[in-house]
Amino acid sequence: MxxxxxxxxxxxxxxxxxxxxxxxxxxxxxxxxxxxxxxxxxxxxxxxxxxxxxxxxxxxxxxxxxxxxxxxxxxxxxxxxxxxxxxxxxxxxxxxxxxxxxxxxxxxxxxxxxxxxxxxxxxxxxxxxxxxxxxxxxxxxxxxxxxxxxxxxxxxxxxxxxxxxxxxxxxxxxxxxxxxxxxxxxxxxxxxxxxxxxxxxxxxxxxxxxxxxxxxxxxxxxxxxxSLTASETSKVIENSYRAVNIAFMEEWGLFAESVGLNSFEIIDAIRMRPTHNNIRRPGLGVGGYCLIKDPLFGLLSSKQLYETEELAFPMSQLGININSNMPNNNLNRLNLYVGGLKGKRVLVLGATYRSEVDDVRNSPSEVLCRGLDKMGASWDIHDPFVDSFENLNKDFLQEIPAANKYDILILTVDHNFYKEFDFLDWVEGTKIIIMDTNNILTEELCKALVSKNFRLLITGRGDLK
Ligand SMILES: NC(=O)c1ccc[n+]([C@@H]2O[C@H](COP(=O)([O-])OP(=O)(O)OC[C@H]3O[C@@H](n4cnc5c(N)ncnc54)[C@H](O)[C@@H]3O)[C@@H](O)[C@H]2O)c1
Missing domain, CATH: 3.40.50.720 (NAD(P)-binding Rossmann-like Domain)
Structure with missing residues (x-):
């Protein structure tokens, strides 16, 4: 050929x-x-x-x-x-x-x-x-x-x-x-x-x-x-920078949640400054293939290839740890908010590690679902791009079922499909509790849901009562 x-x-x-x-x-x-x-x-x-x-x-x-x-x-x-x-x-x-x-x-x-x-x-x-x-x-x-x-x-x-x-x-x-x-x-x-x-x-x-x-x-x-090493280092720094940036905003998201602030409003204001326009936002966590491992490549390079143990890369290590705890932080907050997840029926919307892809490697949603299991909640999951979590032996829903089958909705991935979905109509006549871990619901929709007395928990926000 x-x-x-x-x-x-x-x-x-x-x-x-x-x-x-x-x-x-x-x-x-x-x-x-x-x-x-x-x-x-x-x-x-x-x-x-x-x-x-x-x-x-x-x-x-x-x-x-x-x-x-x-x-x-x-x-x-x-x-x-x-x-x-x-x-x-x-x-x-x-x-x-x-x-x-x-x-x-x-x-x-x-x-x-x-x-x-x-x-x-x-x-x-x-x-x-x-x-x-x-x-x-x-x-x-x-x-x-x-x-x-x-x-x-x-x-x-x-x-x-x-x-x-x-x-x-x-x-x-x-x-x-x-x-x-x-x-x-x-x-x-x-x-x-x-x-x-x-x-x-x-x-x-x-x-x-x-x-x-x-x-x-x-x-x-x-x-x-x-040099070859300069090019390799450039890639590792790029991904470490992003992972640490996400971890940094995670702690401010927790602060906003605990003192009643809206971190997205604050971040939008900071992003107007050109030197700070890529500051990240709080969310469900970090997944995919790269950001969960690449920040450790500096440490492992100095240990395994250069044998310079004294270089500990504390910030990159901390970034990885903070990011990996994010799904459980979200879950613990939800657990407190609903007075215990045991026996609750939960619908999770979104399984991939980021929007508009079919990749579930190291998906924070999967960690969240494992946590729901541990806490005694039952769960179903839907994603427009994937059919199953192979590791959990769980088939996904092909369509979003009626809201009245669930006590809690957790939105995890900002796929366009969910951004365009009519949640206001979907929740009508139910008492479903909504958690948005990825800033998917618009401000207008949040206000409409609150005005209809729905209970709303948003990652990075403590201002909605
Ligand atoms: N996925 C991304 O968005 C992305 C972006 C930038 C860089 N990277 C980097 O690119 C590299 C590849 O990532 P990926 O997401 O494509 O990984 P992947 O796991 O999707 O693909 C790797 C492929 O290599 C194959 N493979 C393994 N050993 C092999 C061998 N000896 N000979 C031939 N094929 C072999 C695997 O079977 C697999 O199909 C990684 O280093 C990753 O960190 C990934």
Whole structure:
């Protein structure tokens, strides 16, 4: 299937980032509109891996998304016979560029969290043992700073040496994704700023040329950093900054709740100041794949890669702890408000870790539901984007049932579907208690509900009686 006159890109890891990268590469074209690349997606022989491979081979984007341009791009590549996916690692030998989008997880079930590099290292061996000289390798996986130089490079050098390849043909770069699954999923790759660094000048130049072939660098110029470690660090700081910012506002949300303030009113006022316009808001908590782990990468880098134990990263650690407590804080507040959750029938609206995505990884709603179980409440859950929590063996409601089946409604995710839902009409004739953990109900609706004597509990607000 490979078109010989086109360059071939291998994408290792076909998850939320890798699959979207394939879509972006499929759309890349020269000035005459001719497609630039053959793309080979490589994943592992697991349930998820095989499902993703099978979808891509059918021309389907493997995740539910409102952004239909992803499926369109993959279908285009498939119809033009330029895209396929496989578990066969020998295909790395076809690649001019290899993009790494596999996970690197933290192990939590030990005394101290740590990173087991074993699977990640094996994946790098898969590449090193099969790739050609002069193929560019770009690590996009979020890694503890120092990973490229201290883990990836030595493996590749070992493979090159054992295979008798020329070390001058080893081109390693790091460039991280800022992809945002949601309505602008594909756009967040193509029309967005990108940071990169190469191991040496040649790697950096080849990486710059490759990124410029599918990113709109005219409007979103690339930012080149001086080393692989600088680029890795930049990504980790970005995500740590966001996680700590959320944790910081959590404590002010609790303050507002306890002294009768509306923290959203205050935050809107602060956001008018340009230096503070990205201050976060209180909510249900932090989920997804990245923000719950990346803030620990500084600490784990200094411990495991640089062995400088004295760097404790207290703020990042505290941020992670505060954020992980948020679902239970919400639940405890609700428990007090309703005089005990035992025996209560609860409807939860929203399961994903953020709005307009189908991703339930580390979902705060799941933590909330586990807490409801512990407190003796029964619960049903609905989400317009997902059908089940696999971990909880719980099927979701397909539609929002009548309000009179429940004592309590908890709104958790600000999907547009809920923002547009007519809650005033839905609650009519019931005594349902409403908790909004994500600022989903408009001020007007809150006032209307309060005027009709509904009991309303809003995360970050203590002003509604
Ligand atoms: N999800 C996001 O929004 C996002 C944004 C920016 C950066 N990132 C980072 O990008 C990386 C990937 O994230 P993701 O959300 O796509 O993860 P994911 O879990 O959705 O996908 C990873 C894929 O890699 C596959 N894989 C694992 N080992 C492999 C191997 N040895 N060879 C080939 N495939 C292998 C898995 O089967 C899976 O399909 C992570 O480092 C993440 O932190 C994620």
């Amino acid at each position: 490979i078109k010989k006159y086109m360059k071939t890109i291998c994408v290792q890891g076909l998850g939320y980032v890798g699959s979207a990268t394939i879509a972006a590469l499929s759309n890349a074209s020269d000035i005459n509109g001719n497609p630039l690349y053959n793309i080979i997606g490589i994943d592992i022989n697991s349930k998820d891996g095989l499902e993703r491979i099978s979808n891509i081979n059918k021309g389907i984007f493997p995740f539910g998304s409102q952004d239909k341009s992803l499926s369109k791009a993959i279908l285009k590549g498939k119809k033009e016979k330029r895209i396929f996916a496989t578990t066969e690692i020998s295909y790395f030998d076809r690649a001019d560029v290899i993009v790494i989008n596999i996970p690197l997880d933290i192990t939590w079930d030990t005394k101290e969290p740590y990173i087991n590099f074993k699977k990640f290292k094996n994946a790098i061996y898969d590449i090193g043992n099969n790739m050609r000289e002069n193929a560019l390798i770009i690590v996009e996986t979020t890694v503890p700073p120092g990973t490229c130089e201290k883990v990836v490079l030595p493996i590749l050098l070992e493979c090159f040496n054992s295979r008798g390849l020329n070390i001058d043909g080893l081109l390693l770069a790091h460039s991280y994704e800022r992809v945002m699954p949601g309505p602008d999923y594909l756009d967040s790759i193509i029309n967005y700023w990108r940071v990169f660094a190469g191991y040496n000048k040649r790697a950096s130049d080849v990486c710059e040329k490759f990124l410029s072939s599918f990113i709109n660098v005219k409007d979103y110029p690339l930012k080149k950093l001086s």
